[in-house]
Amino acid sequence: MKRTEEEIFKDLISKSKLEMPSPGFEEQVMMHIKRENIYQQQRVPREIKWSWVFIVLIIVLGITISLLITQLQTFIFGIPSHSMKTVFDFIFIVYVLLQLDTLIKYTFRCDEIRWLKR
Amino acid sequence: MADTDIQKVLNGDADAFRFIVREHKDNAYTLANSVVKDEALAQDVVQVAFIKSYRKLDTFKKESSYSTWFYRIVINEAFNKQKKEKKKPEALEMVSPVELRVEEINAEFSKMEQNDQQFYINEALMRLPANYSLALRLFYLNEFSLEEITQITGWTNANTRVLLYRARKEIKHVLTELLNINKEDLY
Numbered sequence: 001m002k003r004t005e006e007e008i009f010k011d012l013i014s015k016s017k018l019e020m021p022s023p024g025f026e027e028q029v030m031m032h033i034k035r036e037n038i039y040q041q042q043r044v045p046r047e048i049k050w051s052w053v054f055i056v057l058i059i060v061l062g063i064t065i066s067l068l069i070t071q072l073q074t075f076i077f078g079i080p081s082h083s084m085k086t087v088f089d090f091i092f093i094v095y096v097l098l099q100l101d102t103l104i105k106y107t108f109r110c111d112e113i114r115w116l117k118r
Numbered sequence: 119m120a121d122t123d124i125q126k127v128l129n130g131d132a133d134a135f136r137f138i139v140r141e142h143k144d145n146a147y148t149l150a151n152s153v154v155k156d157e158a159l160a161q162d163v164v165q166v167a168f169i170k171s172y173r174k175l176d177t178f179k180k181e182s183s184y185s186t187w188f189y190r191i192v193i194n195e196a197f198n199k200q201k202k203e204k205k206k207p208e209a210l211e212m213v214s215p216v217e218l219r220v221e222e223i224n225a226e227f228s229k230m231e232q233n234d235q236q237f238y239i240n241e242a243l244m245r246l247p248a249n250y251s252l253a254l255r256l257f258y259l260n261e262f263s264l265e266e267i268t269q270i271t272g273w274t275n276a277n278t279r280v281l282l283y284r285a286r287k288e289i290k291h292v293l294t295e296l297l298n299i300n301k302e303d304l305y
Contacts, residue, residue, distance in 0.1 A: 003224075005220050005221075005286075008220050008221065008223075008224045009220065009254075009258055009286060010258045011224070012220075012223070012224065012227065012239055012258075013239065013243075013254050013255060013257075013258035013259050014258065014259055015232075015235050015236050015239045016148070016236070016239045016240050016243055016254075016255060016259055017144065017145075017148055017259055018144065018147055018148040018151055018240065019144050019147070020143045020144055020147045020161070020164070021147075021157055021161070022161055025139075025143060025161065025164075025165070026136060026139050026140055026143065028165065029135075029139050029165055029168045029169065030132075030133075030135070030136055030139070032165070032169055033132060033135060033169065033172055034132065036169070036173075037132060
Protein backbone atom coordinates (compact mmCIF):
# COMPACT_ATOMS: atom_id res chain seq x y z
CA MET A 1 0.00 0.00 0.00
CA LYS A 2 1.36 3.40 -0.97
CA ARG A 3 2.04 5.64 1.99
CA THR A 4 1.32 9.35 1.96
CA GLU A 5 4.08 11.93 2.31
CA GLU A 6 2.71 12.81 5.76
CA GLU A 7 3.03 9.20 6.92
CA ILE A 8 6.57 8.97 5.62
CA PHE A 9 7.51 12.20 7.37
CA LYS A 10 6.00 10.96 10.59
CA ASP A 11 7.94 7.74 10.25
CA LEU A 12 11.21 9.56 9.50
CA ILE A 13 10.92 12.16 12.26
CA SER A 14 9.85 9.54 14.80
CA LYS A 15 13.41 8.24 14.55
CA SER A 16 14.76 11.56 15.84
CA LYS A 17 13.95 11.11 19.51
CA LEU A 18 17.04 11.69 21.63
CA GLU A 19 17.82 10.37 25.06
CA MET A 20 19.14 12.49 27.86
CA PRO A 21 22.87 11.65 27.72
CA SER A 22 23.61 12.27 31.39
CA PRO A 23 22.58 9.24 33.48
CA GLY A 24 22.61 11.28 36.69
CA PHE A 25 20.34 13.99 35.35
CA GLU A 26 17.29 13.00 37.38
CA GLU A 27 19.34 12.96 40.58
CA GLN A 28 20.89 16.36 39.77
CA VAL A 29 17.47 17.99 39.33
CA MET A 30 16.11 16.43 42.53
CA MET A 31 19.20 17.50 44.51
CA HIS A 32 18.80 21.05 43.27
CA ILE A 33 15.13 21.05 44.25
CA LYS A 34 15.88 19.67 47.72
CA ARG A 35 18.56 22.32 48.27
CA GLU A 36 16.13 25.00 47.19
CA ASN A 37 13.46 23.68 49.57
CA ILE A 38 15.85 23.80 52.51
CA TYR A 39 16.76 27.36 51.59
CA GLN A 40 13.08 28.33 51.30
CA GLN A 41 12.27 26.73 54.65
CA GLN A 42 14.98 28.79 56.30
CA ARG A 43 14.22 32.00 54.44
CA VAL A 44 10.46 32.29 54.86
CA PRO A 45 10.26 32.36 58.69
CA ARG A 46 13.02 34.98 58.69
CA GLU A 47 11.14 37.11 56.17
CA ILE A 48 7.93 36.78 58.18
CA LYS A 49 9.75 38.02 61.30
CA TRP A 50 10.98 41.07 59.41
CA SER A 51 7.48 41.72 58.10
CA TRP A 52 6.19 41.83 61.69
CA VAL A 53 8.91 44.32 62.60
CA PHE A 54 7.98 46.52 59.64
CA ILE A 55 4.28 46.42 60.34
CA VAL A 56 4.87 47.51 63.94
CA LEU A 57 7.02 50.39 62.64
CA ILE A 58 4.29 51.34 60.16
CA ILE A 59 1.67 51.38 62.93
CA VAL A 60 3.87 53.60 65.13
CA LEU A 61 4.56 55.95 62.22
CA GLY A 62 0.87 56.08 61.27
CA ILE A 63 -0.22 56.95 64.80
CA THR A 64 2.48 59.65 64.98
CA ILE A 65 1.34 61.21 61.68
CA SER A 66 -2.29 61.06 62.81
CA LEU A 67 -1.42 62.85 66.09
CA LEU A 68 0.59 65.48 64.20
CA ILE A 69 -2.32 66.19 61.88
CA THR A 70 -4.60 66.66 64.93
CA GLN A 71 -2.21 69.20 66.41
CA LEU A 72 -1.84 71.21 63.20
CA GLN A 73 -5.24 72.98 63.48
CA THR A 74 -4.85 74.35 59.98
CA PHE A 75 -5.76 73.69 56.34
CA ILE A 76 -3.85 71.12 54.31
CA PHE A 77 -4.38 71.53 50.54
CA GLY A 78 -7.44 73.58 51.39
CA ILE A 79 -8.91 70.84 53.59
CA PRO A 80 -9.34 71.34 57.38
CA SER A 81 -6.90 69.18 59.35
CA HIS A 82 -9.63 67.28 61.23
CA SER A 83 -11.18 66.19 57.90
CA MET A 84 -7.74 65.27 56.62
CA LYS A 85 -7.17 63.22 59.79
CA THR A 86 -10.39 61.28 59.22
CA VAL A 87 -9.38 60.44 55.64
CA PHE A 88 -5.85 59.54 56.73
CA ASP A 89 -7.08 57.36 59.61
CA PHE A 90 -9.50 55.52 57.34
CA ILE A 91 -6.87 54.76 54.67
CA PHE A 92 -4.32 53.87 57.33
CA ILE A 93 -6.63 51.45 59.17
CA VAL A 94 -7.72 49.71 55.96
CA TYR A 95 -4.08 49.37 54.87
CA VAL A 96 -2.91 48.01 58.24
CA LEU A 97 -5.81 45.56 58.44
CA LEU A 98 -5.10 44.21 54.96
CA GLN A 99 -1.41 43.81 55.75
CA LEU A 100 -2.15 42.16 59.08
CA ASP A 101 -4.57 39.78 57.45
CA THR A 102 -1.93 38.62 54.98
CA LEU A 103 0.75 38.40 57.60
CA ILE A 104 -1.37 36.44 60.06
CA LYS A 105 -2.37 34.10 57.24
CA TYR A 106 1.27 33.40 56.37
CA THR A 107 2.33 33.11 59.99
CA PHE A 108 -0.32 30.83 61.41
CA ARG A 109 -2.10 29.13 58.56
CA CYS A 110 0.72 26.81 57.59
CA ASP A 111 -1.43 24.86 55.17
CA GLU A 112 -1.51 27.98 52.96
CA ILE A 113 2.24 27.77 52.55
CA ARG A 114 2.53 24.00 52.70
CA TRP A 115 4.38 23.97 49.41
CA LEU A 116 7.28 25.71 51.10
CA LYS A 117 7.74 22.85 53.51
CA ARG A 118 7.93 20.08 50.99
CA MET B 119 0.37 9.57 35.58
CA ALA B 120 1.55 13.15 35.53
CA ASP B 121 -1.69 14.54 37.02
CA THR B 122 -1.42 12.38 40.12
CA ASP B 123 2.25 13.20 40.48
CA ILE B 124 1.56 16.92 40.10
CA GLN B 125 -1.08 16.71 42.83
CA LYS B 126 1.35 14.85 45.07
CA VAL B 127 4.00 17.52 44.55
CA LEU B 128 1.46 20.26 45.29
CA ASN B 129 0.50 18.40 48.46
CA GLY B 130 4.07 18.55 49.65
CA ASP B 131 5.65 15.37 48.30
CA ALA B 132 8.70 16.76 46.49
CA ASP B 133 9.91 13.26 45.62
CA ALA B 134 6.94 12.77 43.30
CA PHE B 135 8.57 15.33 41.03
CA ARG B 136 11.16 12.67 40.22
CA PHE B 137 8.52 10.77 38.22
CA ILE B 138 7.65 13.90 36.26
CA VAL B 139 11.35 14.40 35.47
CA ARG B 140 11.67 10.76 34.40
CA GLU B 141 8.65 10.96 32.13
CA HIS B 142 9.53 14.19 30.35
CA LYS B 143 13.32 14.48 30.36
CA ASP B 144 13.97 12.80 26.99
CA ASN B 145 11.27 14.70 25.10
CA ALA B 146 12.34 17.94 26.74
CA TYR B 147 15.97 17.25 25.83
CA THR B 148 15.02 16.48 22.22
CA LEU B 149 13.07 19.73 21.91
CA ALA B 150 15.78 21.80 23.60
CA ASN B 151 18.35 20.26 21.28
CA SER B 152 16.24 21.30 18.28
CA VAL B 153 16.79 24.89 19.31
CA VAL B 154 20.23 25.11 20.89
CA LYS B 155 21.87 22.40 18.74
CA ASP B 156 24.29 21.46 21.47
CA GLU B 157 24.24 18.52 23.86
CA ALA B 158 25.55 20.31 26.96
CA LEU B 159 23.47 23.44 26.41
CA ALA B 160 20.34 21.36 25.88
CA GLN B 161 20.95 19.57 29.18
CA ASP B 162 21.34 22.90 30.97
CA VAL B 163 18.15 24.18 29.38
CA VAL B 164 16.16 21.12 30.49
CA GLN B 165 17.53 21.29 34.02
CA VAL B 166 16.61 24.97 34.38
CA ALA B 167 13.19 24.29 32.85
CA PHE B 168 12.46 21.51 35.35
CA ILE B 169 13.45 23.71 38.27
CA LYS B 170 11.32 26.59 36.95
CA SER B 171 8.38 24.28 36.43
CA TYR B 172 8.74 22.99 40.00
CA ARG B 173 8.77 26.54 41.37
CA LYS B 174 5.78 27.57 39.29
CA LEU B 175 3.81 24.36 39.65
CA ASP B 176 1.20 26.05 41.85
CA THR B 177 0.43 28.42 38.95
CA PHE B 178 -0.21 25.53 36.53
CA LYS B 179 -3.94 25.89 35.77
CA LYS B 180 -4.55 22.45 34.22
CA GLU B 181 -6.33 24.16 31.30
CA SER B 182 -3.77 22.43 29.11
CA SER B 183 -1.78 19.28 29.73
CA TYR B 184 1.33 19.42 31.89
CA SER B 185 3.48 18.54 28.88
CA THR B 186 2.14 21.49 26.85
CA TRP B 187 2.78 23.83 29.78
CA PHE B 188 6.20 22.38 30.56
CA TYR B 189 7.45 22.26 26.96
CA ARG B 190 6.59 25.92 26.64
CA ILE B 191 8.99 26.60 29.52
CA VAL B 192 11.62 24.39 27.87
CA ILE B 193 11.31 26.15 24.52
CA ASN B 194 11.37 29.66 26.01
CA GLU B 195 14.43 28.69 28.00
CA ALA B 196 16.06 27.18 24.91
CA PHE B 197 15.48 30.30 22.80
CA ASN B 198 16.86 32.47 25.62
CA LYS B 199 19.93 30.27 25.80
CA GLN B 200 20.32 30.36 22.03
CA LYS B 201 20.18 34.16 22.08
CA LYS B 202 22.85 34.29 24.78
CA GLU B 203 25.13 31.83 23.02
CA LYS B 204 24.39 33.19 19.53
CA LYS B 205 25.07 29.72 18.16
CA LYS B 206 24.39 29.36 14.47
CA PRO B 207 23.70 26.02 12.78
CA GLU B 208 26.51 24.53 10.79
CA ALA B 209 25.86 24.98 7.08
CA LEU B 210 26.56 22.40 4.42
CA GLU B 211 29.11 23.70 1.98
CA MET B 212 28.35 21.51 -0.99
CA VAL B 213 25.98 22.32 -3.82
CA SER B 214 22.82 20.28 -3.60
CA PRO B 215 22.26 17.61 -6.22
CA VAL B 216 18.77 17.09 -7.59
CA GLU B 217 16.45 16.98 -4.60
CA LEU B 218 15.13 13.55 -3.74
CA ARG B 219 11.41 13.00 -3.22
CA VAL B 220 10.38 11.92 0.25
CA GLU B 221 9.59 8.42 -1.05
CA GLU B 222 13.14 8.15 -2.38
CA ILE B 223 14.58 9.35 0.91
CA ASN B 224 12.44 6.78 2.69
CA ALA B 225 13.69 4.08 0.29
CA GLU B 226 17.29 5.06 1.08
CA PHE B 227 16.48 4.95 4.79
CA SER B 228 14.94 1.51 4.58
CA LYS B 229 18.29 0.17 3.35
CA MET B 230 20.02 1.45 6.49
CA GLU B 231 20.49 0.09 9.99
CA GLN B 232 18.34 1.73 12.66
CA ASN B 233 21.34 3.56 14.18
CA ASP B 234 22.23 5.04 10.80
CA GLN B 235 18.66 6.14 10.25
CA GLN B 236 18.73 7.94 13.62
CA PHE B 237 22.07 9.46 12.80
CA TYR B 238 20.98 10.89 9.45
CA ILE B 239 17.65 12.23 10.62
CA ASN B 240 19.19 13.86 13.70
CA GLU B 241 22.04 15.27 11.63
CA ALA B 242 19.52 16.75 9.21
CA LEU B 243 17.46 18.27 12.01
CA MET B 244 20.65 19.65 13.54
CA ARG B 245 21.34 21.54 10.31
CA LEU B 246 17.89 23.04 10.03
CA PRO B 247 17.04 26.41 11.56
CA ALA B 248 15.74 26.07 15.13
CA ASN B 249 12.13 26.88 14.23
CA TYR B 250 12.04 24.27 11.49
CA SER B 251 13.43 21.38 13.51
CA LEU B 252 11.24 22.37 16.44
CA ALA B 253 8.09 22.48 14.31
CA LEU B 254 8.88 19.09 12.76
CA ARG B 255 9.56 17.41 16.06
CA LEU B 256 6.54 18.90 17.83
CA PHE B 257 4.24 17.87 14.99
CA TYR B 258 5.61 14.51 13.86
CA LEU B 259 7.52 13.19 16.87
CA ASN B 260 5.46 14.47 19.79
CA GLU B 261 2.28 14.42 17.70
CA PHE B 262 1.00 17.70 19.05
CA SER B 263 -1.89 19.27 17.18
CA LEU B 264 -1.48 22.68 15.52
CA GLU B 265 -3.47 24.19 18.38
CA GLU B 266 -1.12 22.68 20.96
CA ILE B 267 1.92 23.83 19.00
CA THR B 268 0.61 27.38 19.05
CA GLN B 269 0.22 27.11 22.83
CA ILE B 270 3.71 25.72 23.30
CA THR B 271 5.60 28.01 20.96
CA GLY B 272 3.47 31.15 20.88
CA TRP B 273 3.40 31.02 17.06
CA THR B 274 0.13 31.67 15.29
CA ASN B 275 -1.71 28.82 13.60
CA ALA B 276 -0.90 30.21 10.14
CA ASN B 277 2.72 30.70 11.11
CA THR B 278 2.97 27.09 12.30
CA ARG B 279 1.54 25.80 9.01
CA VAL B 280 4.02 27.89 7.03
CA LEU B 281 6.90 26.74 9.22
CA LEU B 282 5.91 23.10 8.80
CA TYR B 283 5.64 23.47 5.05
CA ARG B 284 9.05 25.13 4.79
CA ALA B 285 10.59 22.70 7.26
CA ARG B 286 9.42 19.69 5.25
CA LYS B 287 10.84 21.22 2.10
CA GLU B 288 14.13 22.08 3.80
CA ILE B 289 14.63 18.73 5.46
CA LYS B 290 14.18 16.96 2.12
CA HIS B 291 16.87 19.22 0.75
CA VAL B 292 19.25 18.61 3.68
CA LEU B 293 18.64 14.85 3.68
CA THR B 294 19.33 14.70 -0.04
CA GLU B 295 22.67 16.38 0.56
CA LEU B 296 23.51 14.22 3.58
CA LEU B 297 22.68 11.00 1.78
CA ASN B 298 25.23 11.97 -0.86
CA ILE B 299 28.03 12.23 1.70
CA ASN B 300 29.73 9.29 3.38
CA LYS B 301 28.69 8.98 6.98
CA GLU B 302 32.34 9.06 8.11
CA ASP B 303 32.84 12.43 6.41
CA LEU B 304 30.05 13.91 8.50
CA TYR B 305 31.75 13.25 11.84
